[in-house]
Amino acid sequence: MKIRTWIGNRSEREWLFLLTVVALVLRVGWAGLMADRQLRFDEVPYVQHAVGLSRGEGYVDEAKNKVAFWPVGYPFILSLLYRLTGQSRVASVGLQIIFGTLSCLLLYFLGKQTFGTLIARVASLSLAVYPNQVFFSTLHLTEPVFTLVLLMVALLLIRGAKAHSLVDLTVAGLFLGLATLVRPTVLVFPLLLWVWFHRQGWRWVSALIATSCVFGSTLLAVSPWLIRNHELTGHWTDISTNGGQVFWVGNHPRALGGYNAPHDIDAPLRDGVRYDWRRGYQLGWESICSAPGEALIRVFYKISYFFALETDGVLWNFKGFERAPWIVWTLVLLFVANAAYLLLLGAGLLGLFIPSLPSLITTFFALLAGCLLMVSMIFTGDPRYHFPLVPFMLLYSSKAVLIDFQPFIANLRRGDPLAKQRAVQWSATMCLLGLMMAGNLWLKYLESQRF
Numbered sequence: 001m002k003i004r005t006w007i008g009n010r011s012e013r014e015w016l017f018l019l020t021v022v023a024l025v026l027r028v029g030w031a032g033l034m035a036d037r038q039l040r041f042d043e044v045p046y047v048q049h050a051v052g053l054s055r056g057e058g059y060v061d062e063a064k065n066k067v068a069f070w071p072v073g074y075p076f077i078l079s080l081l082y083r084l085t086g087q088s089r090v091a092s093v094g095l096q097i098i099f100g101t102l103s104c105l106l107l108y109f110l111g112k113q114t115f116g117t118l119i120a121r122v123a124s125l126s127l128a129v130y131p132n133q134v135f136f137s138t139l140h141l142t143e144p145v146f147t148l149v150l151l152m153v154a155l156l157l158i159r160g161a162k163a164h165s166l167v168d169l170t171v172a173g174l175f176l177g178l179a180t181l182v183r184p185t186v187l188v189f190p191l192l193l194w195v196w197f198h199r200q201g202w203r204w205v206s207a208l209i210a211t212s213c214v215f216g217s218t219l220l221a222v223s224p225w226l227i228r229n230h231e232l233t234g235h236w237t238d239i240s241t242n243g244g245q246v247f248w249v250g251n252h253p254r255a256l257g258g259y260n261a262p263h264d265i266d267a268p269l270r271d272g273v274r275y276d277w278r279r280g281y282q283l284g285w286e287s288i289c290s291a292p293g294e295a296l297i298r299v300f301y302k303i304s305y306f307f308a309l310e311t312d313g314v315l316w317n318f319k320g321f322e323r324a325p326w327i328v329w330t331l332v333l334l335f336v337a338n339a340a341y342l343l344l345l346g347a348g349l350l351g352l353f354i355p356s357l358p359s360l361i362t363t364f365f366a367l368l369a370g371c372l373l374m375v376s377m378i379f380t381g382d383p384r385y386h387f388p389l390v391p392f393m394l395l396y397s398s399k400a401v402l403i404d405f406q407p408f409i410a411n412l413r414r415g416d417p418l419a420k421q422r423a424v425q426w427s428a429t430m431c432l433l434g435l436m437m438a439g440n441l442w443l444k445y446l447e448s449q450r451f
Contacts, residue, residue: 177221
């Protein structure tokens with residue numbers, strides 16, 4: 001109660017300063033511990049492309065050939081920094097730290113607009129200290145900037161929907177375009193907003209106009225890159241050509257739902273000296289049609305990957321060291337990360353199941369989560385895909401802790417039927433998620449043996 005009073009009694013300026021300091025100190029401290037790690041996996045091409053763009057070479061591979069295999073958004077942003085600082089590892093990690101800190105501030109303003117000041121403060125502080133969000137600040141990956149942009153989209157859309165402001169909705173669409181260039185998984189998300197507007201009581205014509213406004217500005221933002229890639233590939237649908245390869249990886253006959261695949265997985269996609277990445281769609285579809293039962297089972301594998309335990313933040317960092325860190329530290333950090341994740345899910349689901357939810361943010365969250373999950377079910381699953389949903393879940397977990405928990409327990413003790421129903425829903429969902437997480441560990445073991 002004293003902590004709750006202390007948080008609530010701070011002025012907004014004091015709170016924003018405190019939030020910024022906490023977020024920065026934790027991320028800078030973690031960056032200091034990870035100072036000697038080297039780039040690994042996806043980080044390497046992202047940085048290579050950023051260096052090429054900063055030197056004026058364009059979006060090219062090591063042979064200086066134009067490519068479109070990786071999404072351009074994050075390398076382009078990173079290239080702007082490199083133009084100022086050179087290829088500075090300190091500066092690029094600092095950029096990730098800034099993205100993470102700004103996400104905490106945006107979550108505060110989003111929460112204040114939807115849940116009230118107290119919940120917003122607890123949620124934003126929770127994001128500042130959330131382990132996996134801190135761990136990703138030293139990885140040259142898309143998740144921090146993608147999360148930041150989606151929070152901005154949510155803030156603008158909710159403000160625009162409340163005020164019926166086409167200006168805010170148009171700007172939200174432009175940010176959605178940026179998010180699409182960072183991770184193309186949200187390209188179809190603007191089309192789902194018709195449901196969101198309609199749920200807020202908009203007439204269907206008004207909802208269609210607003211949706212068209214958002215989607216139109218999204219297309220406007222991505223159109224220069226689409227035009228560039230059309231000249232390169234001859235197709236209008238290629239924001240990044242790795243979509244075909246990912247579809248093939250997630251749907252080949254031996255796939256188990258994740259990114260692990262046979263070492264020669266790309267061999268059928270080779271066309272002479274080049275790769276025909278779009279052939280991956282054809283091969284993946286043929287695999288699905290030849291064994292639809294197995295393809296359906298793979299969908300559940302992919303879902304398990306979407307909700308899997310949060311190991312990437314720790315392990316990806318540690319794999320960047322020439323000499324593996326002490327195993328005890330690895331286990332401790334994995335425990336901390338996943339204890340926080342399980343608490344997030346438990347409290348967040350309770351906050352979602354309890355009634356009297358703000359419909360604007362809840363419907364937005366449901367559509368966004370559904371969009372990201374659907375893409376995983378079609379292509380391939382990975383726990384990084386739930387990374388941008390964490391800030392939104394922290395709003396619901398903070399709501400559960402501050403408002404819902406005590407009345408919920410009191411109603412259960414009185415035998416309230418609705419409280420019992422909510423308890424059953426919560427318990428069943430947590431058991432299902434637990435089974436998926438345990439099953440995913442088994443899938444990862446099978447993948448390690450198979451590939």
